[in-house]
Amino acid sequence: MIPEPASAGTNTDDNLHASISVRNLTVTYGNGFTAVENASFELEPGTICALVGVNGSGKSTIFKAIMGFVQPAAGEIRLCGRPVAEVLKRSLVAYVPQSEDIDWNFPVLVEDVVMMGRYGRMNLLRIPSRTDRDKVDEALERVGMTAYRSRQIGELSGGQKKRVFLARSLAQEGRIILLDEPFTGVDVKSETAIIDLLRELRAAGHLMLISTHNLGSVPDFCDRVVLLNKTVLAAGPTAEVFTQDNLERAFGGVLRHFNLGGAALHSDEDPRRLTVLTDDERPLVLYGNGKSASGESPPKPHEK
């Protein structure tokens, strides 16, 4: 038997381990500003990782470097053990954009956007096959947007908009999914639906990297956290990294921080303290006298 090199593409895609390896990455922009310096972290398949840091800490630069928009001045990024350009060519990295980056008046319907996920797997004329249409239907069904498929994208709520772009990354069958602020402007119901979907994708071996200000939800569903402030301050399992000490180092006074305990909270001798950390979205609440995330999470505040 002669192996078929043509069909090897799709077959090996499934066996590829979705991994991100950032080693001693330094990115310097044209104007001489160094946005990221000597950053390193490793991520394995089946992971949901939060990328956390203040604005300007280099989160979007890391995303840009993974998408090949900026070239490293030093160090390197490897995706699935290969160079970035090669992995992008094979349509393996899906990107869920921030809402501000999209022109919501663009004349495309929901199903058109999801179909864009398939373009990398079509021939040069981008004529959809039966498989492409099936994948789009399936993706729309999975995010619960089938009923809205013929709507123009501007006619959706914040949460629905996010789900459309998530459906596009499903249709794309990307092994690595980058999500830029997926919870901004999203109602609680959509947030839960998105998190459930991310968990399913994790179980299927995908790797998700999420840039977020929504600190409260991080311990809920992220296995790992990369704390960023120009360089990587800490990276590892959420319970070890997502601690009050580390967060204070990462945010250095930018976070709203409430620490309640003793007489301020109750009248008995209970030594536990309540700490609330918030970066303007859902706050992180820490219980107990220790300073690590317990994984317990308070009920979500209701949005108006």
Added chain:
Amino acid sequence: MMAELLVPFSYEYMAKAMWVSALVGAVCAFLSAYLMLKGWSLMGDALAHSVVPGVAGAYILGFPFAIGAFFTGMLASVAMTFVKQHSRLREDAVIGLVFTALFALGLLMASIWPTSVSVQTIVLGNILAISNEDVVQVAVISAVSLGILVLKWKDLMVTFFDENHARGIGLNPGMLKILFFTLLSACTVAALQTVGACLVIAMVVTPGATAYLLTDRFGRLIVISVALGAGTSFVGAYLSYFLDGATGGVIVTLQTLLFLAAFYLAPKHGVLAARRRRMATAEASS
């Protein structure tokens, strides 16, 4: 009566004018679908004015106008990039500066060294008197551009809609943008021949803007836009025979009339439809 209406077709120069106009109108309309979505509409205007000295120079020195136009088009983009990088001026000021400077130079050249091409021809176009060599140039530019657009329209759409995603599916957005602007420059040069430097902007904005009011799907937008561009250009050239008016003026007036019709009557995005919806909601809530 009927015979009278067919008269323009019996003149070779009229037939040529109508077909060339339609072809140029079609490809400009195709580009307009993209241009107006990105807020880059005035780039078309800037380009059309910037290539004037190149066109004038080409006629004076006697080589194909497309080469001269290409040369000054490149000069314009280099100049814009240079001024922008070395000053704190905003982009619109830089574009305004560079294109008017080149346009003035072009007018000066054409008036100091009078040749077969008059200032009026450059500014207003003169499709009725177009030479056969120029017809070949215009036809080749338009046909090649149209071919590339038909092959690449979806890739360009993704690039204009979401550059990050374009990268994620293995496209090269930088190269696609360069391709787009190269086509735009080439087609503004072609349109220069039909409607003149002043009205090129209408050719690369109005059909797309009209179609935008009529549909929510990009593929249909392109089809409507191209149909409008080709149709108005053909009919415009035809009518100019009877009206004895400048072809460019007739074409752009037709395009504007269709835009106004869409603006008021479009089924979903028109002014009247919006008013009906407002009334319906007011009724429902009362």
